[in-house]
Amino acid sequence: GAGVSQTPSNKVTEKGKYVELRCDPISGHTALYWYRQSLGQGPEFLIYFQGTGAADDSGLPNDRFFAVRPEGSVSTLKIQRTERGDSAVYLCASSLLGGIEGRNEQFFGPGTRLTVL
């Protein structure tokens, strides 16, 4: 079966522009997570969806970042007025149920490499 997919794989944009990053989770997975991985660092949590709702958005760095999952499947991470510091690999993961203290494995997508010039 298909794994988690993310598009685009690479995105180059200019400072101040708006970008959207898409994640297609594994079919049937109710939990979806976004992480950000800066160069030389481990991934950092951004937001967690259970179904259509954001169950935990405590990792979003500021109000320029927003994510949606309107039908409980595909999710879009939206970044307004991009800054050079937003450059990173954005990872998406999904799990079957979520919310059980790590007892459900999270499957990661290949990531979107965002470069803000």
Next chain:
Amino acid sequence: GNSVTQMEGPVTLSEEAFLTINCTYTATGYPSLFWYVQYPGEGLQLLLKATKADDKGSNKGFEATYRKETTSFHLEKGSVQVSDSAVYFCALSDPNDKIIFGKGTRLHILP
């Protein structure tokens, strides 16, 4: 808050050497612990996990034991191969199921 500290790399070993990558954690409660691996050009993959104290996770010859008394989850392998070259991340999950990662340790295995 919850955090993970792992040894800095890069770690360079010869093939068939013994590997240890140290990992310690700080957490409230009893988190699940993980090792993830990122092979060159590939996505992040779960290598092994342990969900409670004294559990041992194992996969592909790698092992790690959940040590509550020392808050550690060190990764070990008895005989590494060139194909084990990758970046390894120690991680824990908090009660809300988000994963907190260490900074990663790059491993190079020389033939």
